[in-house]
Amino acid sequence: MTRRLTYPEAAAELRVEESWLRRHIKKLPHSKKGRVVTFSDADLEAIDAQFHHEPEQAPQLRAVGAHPLAELKPLPSRRAART
Numbered sequence: 001m002t003r004r005l006t007y008p009e010a011a012a013e014l015r016v017e018e019s020w021l022r023r024h025i026k027k028l029p030h031s032k033k034g035r036v037v038t039f040s041d042a043d044l045e046a047i048d049a050q051f052h053h054e055p056e057q058a059p060q061l062r063a064v065g066a067h068p069l070a071e072l073k074p075l076p077s078r079r080a081a082r083t
C-alpha cells in the first residue's frame with residue numbers, strides 16, 4: 001500500500017515549514033481527494049529533486065595565506081559625492 005502523508009508529515013520529511021508547502025502547493029506534485037491533500041513518497045522525491053540545491057564551492061584564494069578581504073577598498077565618502 002502506498003504511504004500517504006499529510007501536510008505536517010510531509011513538511012517534517014522534507015524539513016520545511018508546513019506553510020511553505022501550502023504556499024507552493026500549485027507547483028508541487030500531490031494528490032487530492034475533496035479538500036484532503038496528501039503526498040506520496042514519489043511526490044516527496046520529486047519535490048526534493050525540484051528544489052534541491054548544492055552549495056557552490058568557495059573561490060580559491062590567490063596566494064597561500066592571503067586574506068579574502070585584502071583586495072577590498074573602501075567606497076568613496078558620500079559627502080564627497082554631494083559637492
